[in-house]
Amino acid sequence: MRKLKTALILAGGDSTRFWPLEEKPFFTFLGKPLILYQIEEVSQYTETVVVVANKNNAVAIKRLIGKHHVIIQKDSLPGQAGAILSVKNFLNGEVLIINANDILDYSIISQLISQTKTHKLILVGKKKNEYFPGGYLRFSNKNKVIEVVEKPKKNKxxxxxxxxxxxxxxxxxxxxxxxxxxxxxxDDLYELAINHLLATNIDCQYLSYDNYWQTLKYPWQVLTMMKGFLTRVKGLQIAKTASISKNALIIPPVFIGDNVKIGDYVKIVGPCYIGEDSVIGDYSLIRESQIGKDCLIGSFSEIARSYIGNGVFLHRNYVGDSVIFDEVMMGAGAVTANLRFDESPIRDTNLSKLGVMIGSQTRIGVNTTILPGIKIGKKCLVGPNETVRYDLEDKVFLVKGEERNNLNL
Known part of the structure; x- marks a missing residue:
């Protein structure tokens, strides 16, 4: 089968809606940044891969992807349409445009390639039973795509x-x-441009996709994407340099990386991924979660269905349905609540269970309780015995119920 000429991966977004987390393309699953999964998959079907980056992440992306092309999106040209205009002098001929925040079964591209001889525009869609805050396709009576509707209301x-x-x-x-x-x-110039082409009766083909698809737009979507990646963990994979107590109980599928240490009476229930150089203290319980590298999960902690970044320090904590980014520290007895008593969805999600989302280098004091769905920014300090009832912006100091600017960070 022939390859497409160019794949254009759009990675120039500012990740504003992803706060308090940072840089979606670099978010790591099973030890590898998201954008590398995409490039490895897409390269099988295209001759050239071009990545549109922003001025803040371009250097890091270039270091990651090596031989592939990286072009910086111009500040004066925002959005997806701006990304296209930023690279217009570098592209010609056929192009496949891909979102850097998505993960799916890219073998669909082989089916797409088979349609390229007879169609000038091919759009791919997936049936969703629950509302998704993105673009929807409108069809004619003859099942032809006639319009892209960006973020319609749920009842329309x-x-x-x-x-x-x-x-x-x-x-x-x-x-x-x-x-x-x-x-x-x-912020719908790209969609309107496609609608403009559809109005000219361009030869457009709709391709239905019915396999897995996860996207990162909001921080809680990390949990859905993590769950998808954890299905790739098979059996019991334990590095030769790992040290595991004979009293630990490990129920596959579980991956345990280099130099990991697992203490007495630890229970790990898969699917789980534990990154290199991490320590799991005695009597801890880990279920359906990803633990990054260089973490210390102190004794008597419980982690359930959660994403734990790199260099995280926990000590006798409960962390459920939460996303804790790099270098966060939680004092002894601090817990995350993840369920409302009325069991209604948390925040503007379809999730009945959602814990905390914490940005990098934040410190949580001992015996603190964090209510469901709370977002805490990076480099925050939360004092002991606090109840966090509302979101905290970056670099905030919360003590005795009073919020202050933490000017020393």
């Missing part, structure tokens, strides 16, 4: 088909011309 969905960012253009100049032909004050 044009269909149940969510548009994935896996868009094929036989000639990228068609899209560039369309972008320059439309105007909007909203």
């Amino acid at each position: 969905l044009p269909s149940s088909i969510v548009k994935l960012v896996l868009d094929y253009f036989s000639d990228i100049d068609d899209l560039i011309t369309a972008i320059k032909s439309v105007e909007t004050k909203q």
Whole structure:
């Protein structure tokens, strides 16, 4: 099978909605950044991979991906349409546009390639039973795509088909011309450009996708993506340099990395991933979670269905359905609540269970309780015996119920 000429991965977003977490393309699952999974998969189907980055992440992306091309999105050209215009002088001919925040079964591209001889535009969609805050496809009576509707209201969905960012253009100049032909004050210029092309009766093919798909837009979606990646852990994989107590109980599938130490009477229930150089203290319980590298999970801690970043320090804590980013420390007895008493969805999600989302280098004091769905920014300090009832911005000091600017960080 032939390869497509160019894959264009859009990684220039500022990750604002991802706060308090940072840089979605670098978010690590099973020890590897998300963008590397994408490039490895997409490279099987395309001759060239081009990544559109922003000025803050371009150098780091270039170091990660090596031989592939990285182009910086111009500040004056925001959004997906701006990313396309930023690279217009570097692209020609057929291009497959991909969202850097998505993970899916990229073998769908082989099916897409088979349709390229007869179609100039190919759009891919997936049926979703629950509402998704993104683009939806509208179809004609003949099941032809006639419009992309960006973020419709829940009671005004044009269909149940969510548009994935896996868009094929036989000639990228068609899209560039369309972008320059439309105007909007909203963040939907890219979608309007596609609608402009659809209105010209361009030969468009719709391709239905029914396999797994996870995306990172909001911080709680890390948990859904983690769950998907954990299905890739098979059997019991234990590094030769790992040290495991004979009294520990490990129920596969579980991956245990180099130099990991697991203490007495630890119970690990898979699927789980434990990164290199981490220590799991005596009597701890870990279920369906990812633990990063260089972590210390102190004795008597329980971690359930949670993402733990690198260099995290826990001590006799309960962490449930939570995302704790790099170098966070939780004092003894601090816990995360993850369920409302009325069992209603937490925040603007479909989740009945959701704990805390904590940015990097934050410290949580002993015996602190964090209520469901709370977001705590990076480099915060939360004093002992606090109850965190609302979100905390970056670099905040919360003590005795009073919020202060932590000017020393």
